[in-house]
Each structure stands twice: as structure tokens, then as C-alpha cells.
Amino acid sequence: MPRLKKVRQLPLNRWIDLALFLFLLSFPTWQNTYWVYIMSGIMAYMIFALSLDLLWGYTGLMSMGHSVLFGSGGYMIGIASAWANQADWIKFDQLPWFLALLSSPLGAFLAALLLPGLIALFIGLFMFSGKIRGVFFSLITLALAGIAELFVINQSRYTHGDSGITVTSRTLFSNADSQRLTDQQFYFVVLAFLLGSYLLCLWLVNTRTGKVLQGIRENESRLTYLGYKPAAFKLFIFVLSGMMAGLAGMLFVRVQGSINHSSIGINLATLVLVWVAVGGRGNLTGALIGTLLLQFSETKLNSVFSGISADFAQYWKLVLGLLLLLIVFVIPRGLIGVLLDYQQSRQDRDRKAAIMQKEVNRHGANP
Amino acid sequence: MSPSMLLQLLVSGLASSFVLLLTSLGLVIILGYMKVVNLAHTEMLMSGAFICYYVYQAAGLPFIVALLTAFAVSFLFGALVERLIICHFYGKMSETLLATYAISILLKQGALLLLGKNYKKVDYPVKAVFQWGSVYLESYKLVVAGLSVGVLLLTLLLIYKTKTGRMIRAAMQNRSMTESLGINTKKVDTLTFAYGMGLAGLAGAVIAPLSTVTYTLGESWLTNTFMNVVMGGVSSLFGTLASSVLIQESVSVISGLSNSVTAQIIVLLVVIVVVRLKPDGLFTAKERR
Amino acid sequence: MAPTLNPEAAPVLLETRGLSVNFNGFQALSDISLSIRQGELRVIIGPNGAGKTTFMDLITAKARPSAGQVLFEGQDITGKSAAEIARRYKIGRKFQGPNVFDNMTVAENIELAIAGYESLPQSLFFRASAAFRHRVTEILEQIELADYRDFMATDLSHGQRQWLEIGMVFAQDPKLIILDEPTSGMTADETKKTGEMIKKLKGEHTILVVEHDMDFVRQVADYVTVFNFGKLLVEGTLEAVQQNPEVQAVYLKEAD
Numbered sequence: 001m002p003r004l005k006k007v008r009q010l011p012l013n014r015w016i017d018l019a020l021f022l023f024l025l026s027f028p029t030w031q032n033t034y035w036v037y038i039m040s041g042i043m044a045y046m047i048f049a050l051s052l053d054l055l056w057g058y059t060g061l062m063s064m065g066h067s068v069l070f071g072s073g074g075y076m077i078g079i080a081s082a083w084a085n086q087a088d089w090i091k092f093d094q095l096p097w098f099l100a101l102l103s104s105p106l107g108a109f110l111a112a113l114l115l116p117g118l119i120a121l122f123i124g125l126f127m128f129s130g131k132i133r134g135v136f137f138s139l140i141t142l143a144l145a146g147i148a149e150l151f152v153i154n155q156s157r158y159t160h161g162d163s164g165i166t167v168t169s170r171t172l173f174s175n176a177d178s179q180r181l182t183d184q185q186f187y188f189v190v191l192a193f194l195l196g197s198y199l200l201c202l203w204l205v206n207t208r209t210g211k212v213l214q215g216i217r218e219n220e221s222r223l224t225y226l227g228y229k230p231a232a233f234k235l236f237i238f239v240l241s242g243m244m245a246g247l248a249g250m251l252f253v254r255v256q257g258s259i260n261h262s263s264i265g266i267n268l269a270t271l272v273l274v275w276v277a278v279g280g281r282g283n284l285t286g287a288l289i290g291t292l293l294l295q296f297s298e299t300k301l302n303s304v305f306s307g308i309s310a311d312f313a314q315y316w317k318l319v320l321g322l323l324l325l326l327i328v329f330v331i332p333r334g335l336i337g338v339l340l341d342y343q344q345s346r347q348d349r350d351r352k353a354a355i356m357q358k359e360v361n362r363h364g365a366n367p
Numbered sequence: 368m369s370p371s372m373l374l375q376l377l378v379s380g381l382a383s384s385f386v387l388l389l390t391s392l393g394l395v396i397i398l399g400y401m402k403v404v405n406l407a408h409t410e411m412l413m414s415g416a417f418i419c420y421y422v423y424q425a426a427g428l429p430f431i432v433a434l435l436t437a438f439a440v441s442f443l444f445g446a447l448v449e450r451l452i453i454c455h456f457y458g459k460m461s462e463t464l465l466a467t468y469a470i471s472i473l474l475k476q477g478a479l480l481l482l483g484k485n486y487k488k489v490d491y492p493v494k495a496v497f498q499w500g501s502v503y504l505e506s507y508k509l510v511v512a513g514l515s516v517g518v519l520l521l522t523l524l525l526i527y528k529t530k531t532g533r534m535i536r537a538a539m540q541n542r543s544m545t546e547s548l549g550i551n552t553k554k555v556d557t558l559t560f561a562y563g564m565g566l567a568g569l570a571g572a573v574i575a576p577l578s579t580v581t582y583t584l585g586e587s588w589l590t591n592t593f594m595n596v597v598m599g600g601v602s603s604l605f606g607t608l609a610s611s612v613l614i615q616e617s618v619s620v621i622s623g624l625s626n627s628v629t630a631q632i633i634v635l636l637v638v639i640v641v642v643r644l645k646p647d648g649l650f651t652a653k654e655r656r
Numbered sequence: 657m658a659p660t661l662n663p664e665a666a667p668v669l670l671e672t673r674g675l676s677v678n679f680n681g682f683q684a685l686s687d688i689s690l691s692i693r694q695g696e697l698r699v700i701i702g703p704n705g706a707g708k709t710t711f712m713d714l715i716t717a718k719a720r721p722s723a724g725q726v727l728f729e730g731q732d733i734t735g736k737s738a739a740e741i742a743r744r745y746k747i748g749r750k751f752q753g754p755n756v757f758d759n760m761t762v763a764e765n766i767e768l769a770i771a772g773y774e775s776l777p778q779s780l781f782f783r784a785s786a787a788f789r790h791r792v793t794e795i796l797e798q799i800e801l802a803d804y805r806d807f808m809a810t811d812l813s814h815g816q817r818q819w820l821e822i823g824m825v826f827a828q829d830p831k832l833i834i835l836d837e838p839t840s841g842m843t844a845d846e847t848k849k850t851g852e853m854i855k856k857l858k859g860e861h862t863i864l865v866v867e868h869d870m871d872f873v874r875q876v877a878d879y880v881t882v883f884n885f886g887k888l889l890v891e892g893t894l895e896a897v898q899q900n901p902e903v904q905a906v907y908l909k910e911a912d
Contacts, residue, residue: 146590154628208779218757227743321472
């Protein structure tokens, strides 16, 4: 039964993925609206974490400003919605040419994917050619996140500055207030996008392109001497990852009903790194599980401790810092990475035993 | 823009350049000599500024004592962090970034929870303001420029003229060879990291009178110091000097014309283009490969 | 001595003309002119720092020459990019010390090296055919790693990792195979097996090897080139070269 053998050899984490999606599918049936709403937001963050995992976990490009791509997608929907509903802070009679796409619902949807893609394209074109050190990519993206946050605060004409934008429509395309899906309904919209994103990632990392990306992570110069041009692959994955982050941002804004500068700045950029690092990078499952565990715990603990201390959020950050240090020290491959290492070492042991047996047989036949 | 205003912008820009140079030096040294990006750098600045506040402003001790305390405390903290944490992750980029980021969270949240959200103000140790025609310059900024150049020269002296400096350069060139010569590269690493952190603390104390001292002070320096390192490169400290001047003069002049955010965006674009053209920094020491 | 093929008759595959390189005042190579014929197995020997690896760097565009030309099948390839030299001109190189994709399986390492699917669209829509899978298995058997196909490269022994990289170069199906110290760090047994692997390719492939291990050189080489201080000292059959007093002087000095 070769097919059955294939199923048995499936990496452990794919079973976790399956269980996770079944859990998410059933979640609204036994949870109240508040938690359905919370979980919708977490699922949008999961898409965001997946997009970073493609870039960081698989390709080794540690973007420290991935929130810029998330937030720029989110802001497109925010501005489109504010315009469609003529929010009271809107002081212009006509959308400027660079935001013209936002006048139609479908245009806003496209803009939320295209703008992050374009930002990634621009950064990538400069950073992925020549002999620029990998760490400079991290530093430039970090600087970008810092500046993007200042930028949206500064551009209050379009972004409502410090206060951010309230988005009351909760549909996939329409930005009008009157149209609104229930929390439950929108939960399944987000879940569908999460499943789609996950399947896309799963397909991609198993293609030859996915292997080339891992090759870039492992040993970029070796790849060059095999005839590959890594820059094209890096650009491709950065743009794809950026668009996926934009999608996550768009969904998140619709779930949460608002967006402000914290969704585009360094805070979120580093938070997503922590999720992926804790869950384990380079296997997709880690990104999903890390996000779920940490975001769920934060919400849950917040509801418990907020009565005791008003500074819960600050203590939580402290805990995250300690947790991150602990993870880097004890299990640098993250929670799921440990599991996969365990499976790999067991399989290696079996294979080694088989090789030994073969040697014995051969020498037994002709001593 | 009137010529006198432009002159004023250029003068303040130049003064800020030396501030940026001082605040970036520790970062450049740690990155250049140890290949470690120290994300805790700007939080060390913040801690240095707090030390300055407590020693100079609150306790009323001389300013120089505050500077030395900030350097000493940060140096020791750096040595501790290197021995306990960083030394386990050499050569692993993601891990060092995550570990130093974790340290930065601990420093920042620690400051917030222990010292509160209140803004603290540190007085100028020298208060005179110079005036040439319509151009003004606070005398303290001159002091900072002097300190900044002094620290740069002292660092170069340490690296090129002392035995420890030679060991640092040797360890940088060829680690295993240096080790086989019986040099304790571990000690060299600890000293280098501690020195870099010490400079960050010192810089924090120096900038305390120029800014409001609060737990978010580190964050506000993050973008500029990191852009500075990317543009200046790590192969020469003169690259850092040049890039500091270039960044701050541009920020100053463009801010005068438009606003500081636009200035930062333009500077970031310039940094991206420069790093594309000169990936090893503005001043490249040619090396044999 | 009866080489399997008469090197004088075959056309020249690789030729260097006056190749020199200068690193910041240090003359690493000066005026190297040599040619390698199709089907030849050439070994370059020489003491440490003689410029052997630098010579390979110049051919594979890891470094740029300060003067001179590299001609491959009569075309000037000086200044082409490393990827182009690998893909278009089909020169495959094994580096000093195993240089593989550590956290990927042995089979994945070989699969990535198989030539013909290097562009983004090609790789995105690539599906492994039966012939492709067969080729992977064939190479794994060639390098004695068939049983190790699902191991991570990082979990192999040093010698096995060397073989893996040799296998990756085979997988590129190159016109010229460059092997930089293929047996360094190997046990005597492994070194001998490596010699067998390489000898099997003799005639079909053109191979350029840099090696220190003289037993290995004796095992595989017909024709050797000796480098010293960045200069080409002498070329000839192994026997002739070993008789050369200049070469003896270099190696005696090395032995001190």
C-alpha cells in the first residue's frame, strides 16, 4: 500500500494543520459572538504570519517591517470606507489621482493588494541585487516601519492622523456602512481566505520554486553556481508575501472595524516576528500556531488581569520579551520545529538501522 | 528660503550630525567587529539618558560624573549580556536579532514599569547660546560635537594603537587563526560588545539634555541610527561620520522646506539608493578576498 | 602509459590566456596560459597559496581577473556572471570544503542541481517526470548515497557531504567539471572511492581537479599542471612532472 505509506510519512505538522482547521471550522458553533469576533482577528493575523513565514522561514529574508505591507493594505480599505461614507473628517471633494482606485469597492480591494505589492517591489528591486548584506534588508525594512508610522500620522488629510479611521462596513467588497455581515458570517469569510492562503503557501513551498527559496536561505551563493539567479526569486516571494500581508491587513481592518498607525509601525512588525519565532519558522504550522497561542493568551489573560492592573498590556510585553529569549535559547526552531526535529530523528534512526541491516546482509553473503 | 535661514538649517544640521554620529558609534562597532546587529542599542541610549537624569538632575552630581556612570553601567550591562546571551549566537543572524530584540523589550518595559510614563527634563550643563548674525547655536551642541569627535578619535586610537585593538582586528580578520595564536577571542568579544554598549549608554547620557527623557526615547532614535549604519557601512568609522553628516544635513534642510516626516522618507530613499550603489558603505576599505 | 583517449586529438574546451589577478597589490596569479582538451582529466597541484583556487575562481566568475581572458569552446567568457557561466556555458564547480544546502534533504540537494529549470516560471510549473526521478536515483547511486536520500545534508558525515556536492556537480551535467580538493577531510577508504567515481567519468566528461593528496593524484591523473607562487611552473604527465627538478625543489621545501 504505497499510498498509505505516504500518509504515514506525512510530516506531523500537517496533521496539526488539519486539526487546527477543523477546530476553526467548528469554533463559532460552541463560542459566543465576542470570541468569534476575536478569533476572526486572530485568523487575519494568521494570514499575516504565513506571509512572513514564506519570506523569513523559507527564504531567510527577515523582514523587520512587514507591518508596512499589512498596514498599507488595511489603510486602503480604511480610506475607501471613510470616503464612501463621507466621514466627518474628510475635507476633500474628490479623491486625489493616487487614490482614485478607491472610489469603487472592487478598486479598493485591488488597491489593498497592489500597494503592498508595489512597496515590496520597489524595496526588493534595490535590495535584492548586487552584494547587499542580508542583514541590511532587515535594517531597511525596520527603518521603513518606523517612518511609515510617522507618515500615516503626518498625512492626516487622508489617514485621520493619530486617531485612525473607523470602518463600519463589514463585507468583502462594499465599503458602504449600510452593508454589513454578522460576526459569524464574516468569520467564515476570513476562514475561507485563511484556508486559501494556507493552501497557496503549501503548494508553493512544495514546488521547485519553494525548494529554490529554501536554497537561498541555506546557501545563496551555491545556488548561483548552479545557474540560478536568486534576485528574481527573492523579488517574487517578497511581492507575493507583501500582497498576502496586504490581504491580511484588509481583512483585519474589516474585522476590527478600525485602523490606526499601530497597525503599520514597528510594534506590529516585531510582534509578528515573535509569533513566528515562537511557533517555529519554515513549516507554516508554526506561524499559525504561534499566532493563535500568543494572541489568544493575550486576549484571555487581558480579560482576567485587566481588573487587577491597568498596566496589563505592558506586563504582557515584558512576558513576550522573556518568552522570546527563552525560545531563542531553548528551542530556536520554535514549538513546531521541535516536533519536526523529533520526527526527523526517529525516522533517521529507522533508516540508519535499515542501512546497517543491509551492510550486515551483504557481508554475510560474501564474507 | 532666505540665505540666513538656510545657513541656520545647515549649522543645526551639522550639530545634529555629531549627535547622530555619537548615537550610532556603538552600533557600528558591534556590527562591524562582531557581525551582530544590536537591536537593544537604542534602548541602551534610553537607559543612559535615565542614568544621566538621576545622577545629574536628581542627585545634583557633576555632569561628567553622569556621563562616566552611564558609560560604566552600560559597559557592565553589555559585558553581562554578551557573556550570558549573545555569545551563544555568533554567526546566527536571526537568533541574534531576536535575542537583542528581547533584551530591548526588557529594557524598555522595565523602564516603563519601574520609572513610569512621566517625562523627565534634564537641564543643559552649559547654557550659553552663540550668535553669529542671524545664526544661533547652543553652546551645549558644541560640547556634544567635541565629545562626539573625541569619542570617535579615542575609539580609533583604541582599535589601531592598543594591544586589545589589534586583537579585535585580528579576531575580525581570521578568528581561528587568532585563536590558534593563543589569543582569547572570547574576552575580545566581551570587551567589544561591552564597549559598544558603553558608548550607547554614554551617548544616551549626552543627548539627555537635548530630548525629553522617557521610556520611548529609544524608539525615536531607532530609524535614524539604523539608517545611518546601513548608509555608512561598517568597514570604516569615517563612513559613519560622512553618513551622519549627509543624513542630518538632508533632514535639517528638507525639514525646513517641508516637514520632518517628508525629510525622513527622502533620506530613507537616498539610503536605499546609496546602499545599492555602494553596498559596503560610503568609505570602503578594499580587502583581499 | 596509455591514456584512454589521445588528448592531442580532441578540440580545446577551456583556454586561459595570460590570466592575472591582483588583490590590493598582492599578485595572486600572473600570466597563466593553459588549455584543456575535451575529455581530458587535468589535475592542478601546487603548494598552499600557489593560486590554484584563485584560478578556479576566475574561471567560474567568483573573482575577476585584472588581465587576461578565459575562453570556453572558443568563446570569451571573461566577465560573465557566475549564474551564466553555470547555466549557459555549463561549467560546474565543487568548492573546497562541502558547500551544500544543509537543512534540505540529500535528494532535494541533487534535485535542485539538475540543470534545465533555473528560471522562475520553469521552477514554478515544474513537475518531476519519471525520467527526472530516475536521474536523481542514478546520481545518488553514483555517489553512494542512495540509502541516505531522505537524510538532511547536515546530518551526513564530512566525506558524504563532499560526495553530495560532487553529485550536485554531476547533476548539472556540465561540459566542464571543476573539483576543488574533492577529497579533503576524507578517510583513505573514502578517498579511494572518490577516485573511482571520478575515473568512471573520464573520457565522457572534461574534468579539472585541484588536489593535495598525492595518492589520489596518482590514482586519477594522466596529465598535471603545477602552480607555484601564482605562476605556472610546469605541465606534463605525472611521471615527467615528478622528475622535474624545479617541482622536486618546491615539494621538498614544502616537506620541511
